[in-house]
Amino acid sequence: MYPVIAIDGPAASGKSTVAKEIAAQLGYTYVNTGVMYRAVTWWMLEKGVNILEPAAVEAAIKQAKTECWVKDGETFFRIDGVDPLPHVRDGRVNDAVSKVASVPLVRQILVAAQQALAAQAPLVMEGRDIGTVVFPKSPCKLFIDADPAVREARRNKQGEADVIAKRDKEDRARAASPLARAEDSFLIDSSYLGVAEVVAQAIEQVNRVGMKPVK
Template identity: 40%
Template sequence: MTQTVPGTETPTATRRRPVIAIDGPAGAGKSTMAAHLARRFGFLNLETGAMYRALALKAIDADIDFTDESALMELAEQTRIGLEPQREGNRVFLDGVDVSRRVRDTDVTSAASRISVHPRVRAWMVDLQRVMGKQGGVVMEGRDIGTVVFPDAEVKIFLDAAPEVRGGRRYLQVGPSVAAKPEEAIIKELKERDERDRNRAESPLRAAPDAVTLDSTELTLDEVLSRAEAIVREHVPEPQLH
């Protein structure tokens, strides 16, 4: 079922099931972890970063200056973003059009980082994200889920890794034979994005005080996912996980 979220709704009421919040820098593996935990525990995987990328794509297509917050907000108010959870991730809809592939492109992810620094844009997104997760039973990943969107989430994981490792993984994921940029350039871009995300005035990237930090620099994927499952079980009674 597609969950389409206009920008005028207000979050309400007490959720029925837990929220699992996963935060961390770009390239840390949050999407992989969120998809795994959602499958493992029967939760919905709501990828909030895709929402920023969808709005960024619309800004690109409309040729809007990424520094013009007023223009971006005017655009946002005319935008509908939908996420359709799938077993291997989300389908992303922008004004009813499936843009799942396009929002993964480098120019869109870079633009998303730039528009996300604006306080009003972030506030608009936070409202949408709270509406999507208000019933609980969701895994939400992003930059400020445990600190701003759901500071009362039952489970908070801050997933991190050295930028060199994150860049290397992203390079291999794309494939050296088709990568548009050398590995060194990808690592440089990640470090620049880290700088923007950690030092923006509104909702900077940081671990919530009660988050469990999981550094995957020297861990295999299986080890990371196993530890994440254990963290969830430590914080949520088994009956609420199914």
């Protein structure tokens, strides 16, 4: 298994931007697990699955063929052979993803796919449950947070209509793999820091635990 840097945090905390930069600096492969849940959500909506019914979501995901792999430093995800990436930021996906992601079987299937990626390349993986569920034994766990008002403003600037308080409540309250900070994670508050400052703190922690860049 290759090393994994586990990055968690709530919506719009800046973890995606930071994770990409850390991966670039270290030569690791960046993995956004949230995109996988969005991809499955889009597929469910396209199939007309009633996402308000967990049993219907479970029945549908059992029939889906999900594939995830690393190639040339990039992560690829397909569902029934289709690339869902162009659709994962659709407004309807934003509205529905928390419901689909809360279904235990969906998380079970995608967590297994995420764990399998560590056999292919060193990873910087970000999401909601990486340090607590997906890679709880990672020696480098980061939790990136920010003030809710700051995160709301970031989402609005991105042209997305997430209601941060609602997303936080859904992410933290779900029974399956809720958003939570691992006890041994390193906390970074990105509220009033620039990207370079957050990345610098993260790289300092990476060095502290002895993780090395790819040569």
